[in-house]
Amino acid sequence: METDLKKTTLWAWHKEHDGQMVAFAGWQMPVAYKTGIVEEHLRTRKYGGLFDVSHMGRFLIYGEGATPFLQHVLTNNVLALEHGMAQYTLIPDEWGGAIDDAYLYRLDEGKLMAQSRYLLVVNAANKEKDWDWFMEQKKRFRDLIIEDKSEEMSMIALQGPKTKEVLEKILVEGHTVLPDPWRNRLRVCEIEGEQVTVTISRTGYTGEPICFELFSPSEKIRMIWERILEVGAPNGIVPVGLGARDTLRLEASLPLYAHELGVDKEGKEIPIFAAPAPGLGVSFSPLKGNFIGRDALRRQFEEMKLRLGGDPLPPKEKQVVPKRIFPFAVVGSQGIPRQGYEVWAHGKKSGHVTSGTMVPYWIFSGDGILMEPSDDKAMRSIGLAYIDADLKEGEKIEIRQRGKSFEGMIVERHLSLEAPPYARPILPEEKKRRILPPPKALGESALALVTRVVDNTRWRQRETVNLIPSEHTPSPLVRFLTIADPSGRYAEHRLVKGLGERDVFYYQGTKLIEEVENLLSEELRRFLGCLEVEPRVISGQMANTAVFSGLMDYLNRLDRKSEPRRIRKVVNHHLGRGGHLSAQPLGALRDFVAIDPMTERPAAYPFPVLRENPYQIDLEKTGELIEAQRPELIVLGKSMIIYREPVREIAQMVSEIKPKPIILYDMAHVLGLVGPYFQDPFQEGADLVTGSTHKTFFGPQRGLIASNMEEGTEYEELWEAIVRRVFPGSVSNHHLGTLVGLLLAAYEMNAFKTEYQKAVLSNAKAFAKALRDEGLSVEGDPKLGYTETHQVILRVGYRLGPLMANRLEENNIVLNYQAAPDDEGFTSASCLRMGTQEMTRFGMKEADFAQLAAYMKEIILYDRPMAEEVARFRKRFTEMRYCLSEAEARPLLDRLLDVLS
CATH class of the missing domain: 3.40.640.10 (Type I PLP-dependent aspartate aminotransferase-like (Major domain))
Incomplete structure (x- = not known):
């Protein structure tokens, strides 16, 4: 290996732990460890991976001139960044190509924009070129300081579904918390026991929905690295080299400079808008002014709008984005695409592969929101190609090299990030025409439907404890009134001032509904x-x-x-x-x-x-x-x-x-x-x-x-x-x-408002306290009784909300899983949301909610089957309260049944 290659602060650690060191962009970097590229890729997707990315350039930019400078030399809108936020951006040239792509972080300090400090992270191979470009552009701006922090500040990335819980374990408890659970947020945190501050951002280059990048003083980075691996090893976290980092970013269809950005195989500049992700990093806000490359980029953008909108385009020779970067998957063969391979479509050469290889993926098992990676895995050949912009998703392409060829298909993407904490593989599928099943006889269909509805009604009304806070069973008389005439009728009306402020109805036969609406408004x-x-x-x-x-x-x-x-x-x-x-x-x-x-x-x-x-x-x-x-x-x-x-x-x-x-x-x-x-x-x-x-x-x-x-x-x-x-x-x-x-x-609400509201609120507080007394984790302030409404929020563990909601339903307790404020989305929900309103109306009191809390403890903590016991418990609460008594309502129900039947 070349002796003049640079080394990151973690170089010695990589050598001590069998890192396979290679030359990359002037640095000695690990391409993989003993686990190997394929296993490191898989571990990142299922558990988490730790990456040394300190070879990348880090420029600190501040001063009165920082914001105008960044607006001029970058494509994105710096003014859109609030404190503690980051954005993807590019360094453009005058012709609409990329000198580099980068990430800009507005550090969480300084109230005013002029007091803000920005950190710009650039690609390792382009660091010196970027620095020289900035130094040239800097001459136009006053009160601007740009410092190269690449040596004194190190950078590591922690990516994958288990990484959040690892970081939570090493931060100072009760003192610092992770950034808000949304992409591109960052916060200064402190490592437990070491008095070390670290800036943590929710960013990354792997496509993982749970992703973090950490910035700290270089002399502290080994301690942080080792601490993460020490705590993360039981969770499957492994160090990952450049090899898997590349296959992970390819699977996520993220661009790499000198592949999807820069110049193409023929030496021509690739337009920034040729790739989807870079296009998202461009702003034409008037607040940016006339930044470098604006006019060229605007022409690219307007042409892309025409293309994607299906509008007429200029002739091919006058188009500014005649080719685009498309993800593709190899189908029907075992060919492996590589950078530079030719791509043919419709019998003619269309472009070339910019990135390609064979990547591993986990096969998911389970159903819907409960799907998780199984222990089964497979391999697939995928790539990105710079090809004719007229091509579309679903079209077949041919990849050729040295007389050999194999078939591919243009796809929308290779990876889905919508359901944290996992990134899920998307495999190419031929579009299939849905075929309707043969119709059944009306009587057969009616019988099946009524049987199913009767069974479900019996289950929900007599066997389950209903705790969903957005539901409520109306009284029997209310339910029967909803299906009586005028159900199915029309009664459109509006107030006409010219007719003496009168409501004018457009249909006849509406006297009842006019009376009902007036009475309802009064109540x-x-x-x-x-x-x-x-x-x-x-x-x-x-x-x-x-x-x-x-x-x-x-x-x-x-x-x-x-x-x-x-x-x-x-x-x-x-x-x-x-x-x-x-x-x-x-x-x-x-x-x-x-x-x-x-x-x-x-x-x-x-x-x-x-x-x-x-x-x-x-x-x-x-x-x-x-x-x-x-x-x-x-x-x-x-x-x-x-x-x-x-x-x-x-x-x-x-x-x-x-x-x-x-x-x-x-x-x-x-x-x-x-x-x-x-x-x-x-x-x-x-x-x-x-x-x-x-x-x-x-x-x-x-x-x-x-x-x-x-x-x-x-x-x-x-x-x-x-x-x-x-x-x-x-x-x-x-x-x-x-x-x-x-x-x-x-009428019922106004008659029973006081008693009902008191009962609902006291039951909610009692329920929350009982759950807490059973050893469960209740959200909210205990000084306020955990709740001031009908709702109680129970934390059951990161992303365990759906699992526990399903388990409780199997045991006849129906509620809904709920994302906590620190969860990334509903698929990673940590909580259960419950309400006391419906079961209060069926007669449950504080002691009954305490009994219910005991059942829930057995189900949640010990997975004990309680379905029969809960069903027996529910049978005690089937008579509706806070309405007419059954004796008072029965004659009225009979009169309704007489006309409805």
Whole structure:
């Protein structure tokens, strides 16, 4: 090996542990260890791998000129980076090619942008070239400091499904925590017992959904490396060399400079937009100004939009991205593609392989969310190719080399990252036409359906303990009313001011439903203590959508000739911290919230939460957020809600802002708890309330919108806009049968509100305490009784939520698994979410919930079969409470049955 090669701080460790050292980019680096490339690849995917990546360049950039400099020399938008965030980016040239690709980290220090310090990580082979390029560009900027930290700061990567629990074991307990569980977050942490600080980011180059990179002083890196392996060895963590790092990144279809970036086989520059991942690292925000390569990249981007949108393209000879990088899989043979092999399509040469090899993969077993890697493994040949951009996924290609050829297929990707903690292989499949089974006779089908429904109803209503907090069985009389006439009818109507403020119905035969709607509005106003209720929405999600649409309409009321603008900024709960899907940019908010020109993301800003209690809003930081962003809408309420929402405090914060933000409390889960024992949203300052009528409320599945925005008030026009967005904006037939059932449910709620709410809340606290007394881990503040609502959150272990939920269902306890605030997604859920509302209504009291906690302990901790015992327990609780007694309801049910049959 060459003697002038550089060595990382861990070089001696690699030699001591049989690292197979090779020359790479001017460094001596381990290509593999005794385990070998294939085993290191597999171990990373199933357990985790530890990588020495200190050969990469690390530049620290700071000063007043840092942000303008980075905006000029990098493709991504630096202003989109908040403190403690990172982004993929590229160093472009004037012609739209890549000098290098890189990762930029905004270190978690300095309040102002000008005080921020950035760390830019570049490829080892390009470090000197990048440095020289930056030094040349630096001359144009004042107050700019660029320091090469590659020697004094080392960098290692820990990637794979078991790595999170390893890091949690070596950090100072109770003092530092890992970065938030979302990609590209970073945080300064401290190693237990060593007083060593380390910056940890959720980034990586393997395609693993659970991924970390660690930066620390070089003199401390061996200690950290050895500590990770010491703690991680029982979990299957192994050191991994460059060989497996390359096969892992190839399987994830990640580009490698000099393969998918730089120049092609013919010496021509590869356009940045030729590869999917690099294209995501380019921003054309006006905030960037005229950065290097902007015009060339813009031409590439516009051409790619035409291509992907199916629009006409320029002639081939004038295209700026005539070829693209495609992932492909070898099919029907055992050929192994290599860099430089020719690729043919439709009988002509199309391009060449940029990366290719044979990689191993685990075969998964199990079903759905419970799937895990088995002990079985296989090999597959895959690659990336720079080929004709007109080709599409699913097309066959031919790979040729030295007179030999084998067949391949263009695929969308080789790996799925959507279901943490595992990255799952995607194998090429021929598209198959679905064939319908032969139809059965009507009688046979009806018998099978009714039998299945009867069995399921008997199981859910007589044998299972139902703890899902978003469900509620209505009383028998409510259920029967929902299927009576006017079920299946129409009763569209709207208020016409020109006809004396009268509701005009468009159908005949609607006198009953007009009466029902009026009575229902009265009962709901009485329950909520408000002046206006819109009951026609048929779900809480639709209620939120109508509010967002109505608010957008209201904001544009003074200019009806221009393109309507969206809601400029929204503050809401993050989905990963229990926020409701309907209040997210990926949910109902999607079509109504603007794009923030600073971040180039939807302008929805999550509430800051307390680090010591992520279920509670951090009011101090929320005040700072509201002052900085000046939102037009603030959405309170969550689907994982164990505390009161700080409505009064936030109303006070925004009281002096002009125009005042609208405060919406989405009470979907806690609508039935409104009152003195939980909270009164309108008295505390909410402008709007939306909700579901079937969770803690007694009704069938519907929604509602409520406010005090009556005629003559400041927001009269907003309420009118919301009503218009309900009808004709959202509903035509508003499900009249369930509306009738909801009226009786509202009568029941107003009659039994006090007793029911007290029982639900006291049962929840008793249930939480009993679970804790049984040795289980209950989320929430014990000083508050763990919960202030009907919900109880139980932590059962990282990604064990689905397993335990399934096990409990097999034992007749039905609840749902729930991602904790520190989980990466629902597939890695650590918790169970439970509610006491339904079983309280069936008569369970505090002592009964304590008994249930004892059953759950046996099932969760010891996997003891308890199905029969739980079913016997449930049979004690089959009579509905907080409604008409059976004696009172029976004559009414008989009258309904008489006409329904």
